[in-house]
Amino acid sequence: MRGSARSCPPVFISEAFAQTAPAAAAGGAESTLISLLPLVLMFVVLYFIMIRPQMKKQKEHKAMIEALAKGDEVVIAGGVLGRVAKLGDSFIHVEVANGVELQVQRAVGGAGAAEGHFQISVPRRPVAARRPRKIA
Numbered sequence: 131m132r133g134s135a136r137s138c139p140p141v142f143i144s145e146a147f148a149q150t151a152p153a154a155a156a157g158g159a160e161s162t163l164i165s166l167l168p169l170v171l172m173f174v175v176l177y178f179i180m181i182r183p184q185m186k187k188q189k190e191h192k193a194m195i196e197a198l199a200k201g202d203e204v205v206i207a208g209g210v211l212g213r214v215a216k217l218g219d220s221f222i223h224v225e226v227a228n229g230v231e232l233q234v235q236r237a238v239g240g241a242g243a244a245e246g247h248f249q250i251s252v253p254r255r256p257v258a259a260r261r262p263r264k265i266a
Contacts, residue, residue: 195236198222206234 198204202214204224212224215231223231 198236206232 198214198217200214200217203211204214205211206224210224210226210232212226212232214222215225216223218236220236221233222236223233225231
């Protein structure tokens with residue numbers, strides 16, 4: 131059978147036959163609009179559920195960043211809580227402890243903290259005065 135001229139049917143591919151398209155109905159334009167309606171509705175729902183709330187959130191964040199003033203308590207992007215010490219055009223200095231300031235981009239100087247949650251504390255003894263622990 132190997133040398134024969136007979137062709138073998140394909141094993142995995144079935145034969146495909148072309149079909150003629152049905153004749154266009156009289157309401158062809160209406161059917162096109164009706165078929166596009168679910169797609170349009172999906173985009174409208176997506177806009178109101180995802181895009182619009184995100185734009186509103188961005189606008190509120192921008193207004194909050196522009197309203198920052200010296201002495202405001204903020205939580206920066208890394209979760210560090212501090213008080214605004216200096217304000218620049220694109221950077222702010224956040225005081226996280228006595229004499230310790232972090233310089234961060236103004237856009238990162240995130241959410242305002244609730245009043246009274248942040249207090250600058252002084253360590254009981256300086257770091258150099260601490261005794262090393264003995265390892266057993």
